[in-house]
Amino acid sequence: MRDFNNDPEWMRRKAEAEDGSFVSVAGSLYKADEEKRKVGDATRVSFSRFVHLARKEKRLTLEQFAERADVDLFELVNIETEKARPKARTVYQIADFLGIPEQRLMALAGLLELKDVQFQEESVRFAARAETLEAPTPEEHAAFEAWVNFLSKA
Amino acid sequence: MRVPVKLVEKASGQFVDAELFDEVTEEHLLLAEEQWRPMIREARRKLPPELRPRNAHWDWTSKDRELALLANTFYAIQLADKIEGLMKVETVGHVCRLPEQSRKELVYIDYVETAPWNIKVLMNALGEQPKYALVGTRLIEAAVRQSFEEGFKGRVGLHAVPTSHDFYIKVCGMTPVAPDPNKENLLWCEFTPEQAAKL
Numbered sequence: 303m304r305d306f307n308n309d310p311e312w313m314r315r316k317a318e319a320e321d322g323s324f325v326s327v328a329g330s331l332y333k334a335d336e337e338k339r340k341v342g343d344a345t346r347v348s349f350s351r352f353v354h355l356a357r358k359e360k361r362l363t364l365e366q367f368a369e370r371a372d373v374d375l376f377e378l379v380n381i382e383t384e385k386a387r388p389k390a391r392t393v394y395q396i397a398d399f400l401g402i403p404e405q406r407l408m409a410l411a412g413l414l415e416l417k418d419v420q421f422q423e424e425s426v427r428f429a430a431r432a433e434t435l436e437a438p439t440p441e442e443h444a445a446f447e448a449w450v451n452f453l454s455k456a
Numbered sequence: 457m458r459v460p461v462k463l464v465e466k467a468s469g470q471f472v473d474a475e476l477f478d479e480v481t482e483e484h485l486l487l488a489e490e491q492w493r494p495m496i497r498e499a500r501r502k503l504p505p506e507l508r509p510r511n512a513h514w515d516w517t518s519k520d521r522e523l524a525l526l527a528n529t530f531y532a533i534q535l536a537d538k539i540e541g542l543m544k545v546e547t548v549g550h551v552c553r554l555p556e557q558s559r560k561e562l563v564y565i566d567y568v569e570t571a572p573w574n575i576k577v578l579m580n581a582l583g584e585q586p587k588y589a590l591v592g593t594r595l596i597e598a599a600v601r602q603s604f605e606e607g608f609k610g611r612v613g614l615h616a617v618p619t620s621h622d623f624y625i626k627v628c629g630m631t632p633v634a635p636d637p638n639k640e641n642l643l644w645c646e647f648t649p650e651q652a653a654k655l
Contacts, residue, residue: 306461306476306597307655313471316627317464317589322576323623325592327614328642329544329566 348425349393349411350384355446356400357382371399387412402453410453424452461533463540464589472588474540476598480530482523488532488539492572499578507577528566531598533591541591543568545599547606550613553633554646562611562646563603568595593655596628600652610652615642629654 307313357367364382368375373392380386388411397407410425428449458477465472500508522528527548533541543565550564572578573587599612615636616624624630624645631648635641647655 306459306594306601308462310471313462313464313590314469316593317466319627320589320591320593320623322466322574322579322586322589323592323627324575324577324617324619325541325568325570325595325623326617326620327565327568328617328639329546329564329615 347384348428349388349407350381352410352428352446352449353378353396354382355442356396359443359446371395402450406453424449461590461594463533463535463591463594466586466589472535474533474535474588474594476531476533476594478529478531478598480523480532480542484530484532484534484539485542488542488569488571491539492569495572495582496578499572499581502581503577507581529602531595533594535588539571540574540588541568541570541595543595543598545602547602547608552611552613552646553644554631554648557611557646557648560611561606561608562613563599563606563608565596565599565612565614568592568614570595592623593627597655600647600655603647603652609649610647611649612647612652614645615639616645617642 357364360367362370364378365375367373368378371378373395377386377388377392381388381392390408393408393411394404396402397404400407428445458475458479460473461476462471463474464470522544523530527546529545529547531543531545532539544567546564546566547561550562552558552560552562570591571587573584574589574591576586579586596612600610603610603612612630614624614630616632621632621643625632628647629651630645631651633644633646636644
């Protein structure tokens with residue numbers, strides 16, 4: 303039977319080395335994956351709502367938006383109804399049409415992982431604020447404007 | 457099994473007597489959740505985003521089953537009425553990956569965590585210093601001890617999260633074998649019998 307080490311010198315040396323370290327491991331009970339997936343889902347919801355509100359801000363029908371942004375109408379419908387993950391090209395086209403940095407919109411669409419906690423938090427906050435109503439409310443308008451400003455930052 | 461273990465109180469540098477045991481019950485897990493989570497949340501709120509530890513949580517929803525499985529052993533370190541650290545190890549279904557001991561059985565550390573008041577980054581965020589040292593080391597000692605008892609000669613393996621690399625490699629002396637593509641590329645670390653004997 304191996305004993306626990308009670309040698310004072312060993313204990314002091316190990317205590318100093320340990321120095322308040324994290325010791326976490328990632329075994330079967332670790333749920334970081336799940337959490338990451340949830341963040342990805344949340345940002346995708348933000349992307350759907352963002353596209354929906356952008357179209358309303360421009361007073362465009364789905365057909366008009368699809369035509370001007372040069373994206374497939376059915377894919378646009380799927381994006382706004384959160385039914386499918388958008389294609390990268392579609393996101394690029396929408397970013398170009400709206401004048402939004404492509405990388406950030408790609409991250410919002412869940413196609414690119416940005417190691418930016420603030421970005422994730424802001425996108426989730428936007429999704430929570432932006433209700434899909436028939437006409438943009440002043441709050442939606444404010445949320446939309448704030449979100450555009452945030453996305454447009456380099 | 458209940459054994460006394462010494463920890464080091466950081467403020468005074470004095471040794472203090474705690475107890476390490478493997479008779480962990482659901483109440484101990486709940487007690488740790490109750491004692492630890494509010495402090496972790498508070499510290500995370502105060503840390504700038506770039507310093508926030510990866511936000512993970514532990515799924516104790518099937519704790520009854522986890523506690524009942526014979527291949528699982530739970531360890532806890534308690535000092536007075538506080539849980540200072542928790543660990544779960546598995547003795548079945550895991551093998552070594554280092555070429556020189558490939559396929560040999562080992563003790564797998566599936567979960568280990570120390571109380572937030574023993575973690576420097578979290579306590580500094582709260583304007584305080586960590587309370588006790590050696591909690592993590594004592595738990596790893598317990599895993600090595602069990603490995604010897606199981607006949608695995610001290611072989612222990614685990615998936616270290618990035619914030620824990622230094623602890624396992626520099627403090628414990630484990631070998632960082634390789635990132636595991638089946639586990640988010642987290643670093644697989646392993647003790648050889650020689651390294652375990654030196655801990």
